[in-house]
Amino acid sequence: MFDFRLKVFDTVARRLSFTKAADELFITQPAVTKHIKQLENYFKLPLFERKGNTVTLTNAGELLLKHTESLQEISRRLEFEISLLKESHKGCLRLGASTTVFQYVLPPILARFKKSYKDVQLQMLHANTEHIEQALLRKEIELGVIEGDSKRRDIHYTPFARDEIVLVSSAKNPLAKKDEIRLDELPSIPLLLREPGSGTLEVVLNALQKADIKVSGLNVEMYLGSSEAIKSYLLHSTCMAFISRHAVLKEVDSGCLKIVAIKRFSVPRQFFFITHPGPEGGLTALFMRFALLNYNVQSLTL
């Protein structure tokens, strides 16, 4: 799937010899000459300087080589990813996911996965991070995707994707005219927070604590049990709320909600795969690779 003329060019550029390249490619030397000549005609620039016995790259040649390498790199990735799709898999994968992941990150990935691997049966478990970890330990699931950063000895963690908790407000909110506020303005803003015990709240409080902001000093309007509830409430009030970037993607795109940055303050977090220690089963590994590849697709469109 990679243009053969470029393959020829690349070989000549590395060996700096038409004859050697011909050998390596199992074609004859005149064929190599013709391919290179074709490229030179196309670009209207010489790619090699031929001085009798020696061949060197011209500047144009080096430029082309640089890009050829990128092109080859992409082609290799493509071949690899296609090869994953071609393997046909069967069986059942029991999968657990914590709230944000389950609601906002997994759905498109699951849909694609099912489309590609119709014979794989998925059993989903939806609970909070703590419970997912326990389900894994009790062998009720083979794979979990969680948003916490607890680290247990008897569980194997694999980073999956980055997330960030952002401060969000209704786009109409007069308090949110600025795109960025200072951290010391935060106490004056009425806030919605997730319920105590949720992973999201914990991460936020930790980050605030590190920045010497006391929770008691915050103007907390309400604690709400789900991201969806918070988003609805935001639309009808002048509150702001800390939510996962993933939970407000659509609303920010459509313009009804707005992310308000805070100077010198951010709340990054990671999503993780959790698995049993030791080698993974085929389906588990397949799903993990698939999710990693297909998560990037989305993040590119962000």
Next chain:
Amino acid sequence: MFDFRLKVFDTVARRLSFTKAADELFITQPAVTKHIKQLENYFKLPLFERKGNTVTLTNAGELLLKHTESLQEISRRLEFEISLLKESHKGCLRLGASTTVFQYVLPPILARFKKSYKDVQLQMLHANTEHIEQALLRKEIELGVIEGDSKRRDIHYTPFARDEIVLVSSAKNPLAKKDEIRLDELPSIPLLLREPGSGTLEVVLNALQKADIKVSGLNVEMYLGSSEAIKSYLLHSTCMAFISRHAVLKEVDSGCLKIVAIKRFSVPRQFFFITHPGPEGGLTALFMRFALLNYNVQSLTL
């Protein structure tokens, strides 16, 4: 230079119709069918689902589309950069550069530039940032490349490349066994610094000041007038020094010098092109584009 079959695939994928794609590409519908079939044979996977009147991408198709877009992007860049090489230019360009840039960044770029544009005469001026700016104002040069971050009204600044001042030590230095130190360990380390008045020193002192480190508290072994002098001295002592990453590239690669990171502390800086305000001359613009493109080449190999 971009594989035509992929071009056909891309068109079909965007229009979701073989016939429309054929129109757009000025070929016939059966030709399109054959190209797509060829791709499907190659990958051994269907790329489209044909249901009589409608065509949709399969998962494999979407995967291919994603990569096809990357490939097209690279091809476009390639064409553009080649087109720059094809323009033939003549004339004289007077160019000024400050110390680090002149010694470590420009040489490979200048060599390449001369190779591509034999009929352009280059006149180099080597001085410190301040002097280069003045030479520009006195119209003694058309273009400058500097490392300072002063901003004058009567000069036009264009970011060129990022640089970073790093803490460097001999690889044999027992003080440098760790790859990373804390900032509060710095005062105990014997330091070499560039001479007062140099841009490098100024940037370092500013950064330290921001981090609440007083210069008087540092253990300064010596002030030295050039990066080369500092590097030689480092090899025969247990001192460390703040130098531009560019100045120690080779030595770090060959393993005789070592970069020691400092936790939560970095000294980034920018290189800038400086030009007269208003539209640039052809040669000036040419050199700037050329330098930008050919600087990336190097940074990729870092």
Next chain:
DNA sequence: TAAAAATACTCCATAGGTATTTTAT
């Protein structure tokens, strides 16, 4: 039954081969 994709077949351009000439050390 109508609109779109697939198939059948024909033609010519070109990728690739062999044999030979040119070129620079």
Next chain:
DNA sequence: ATAAAATACCTATGGAGTATTTTTA
């Protein structure tokens, strides 16, 4: 004089066309 690239010429594969058939909404 020799090793390597370029040229000349031949063959066969496959890209593109026209005409036609198959498919499904």
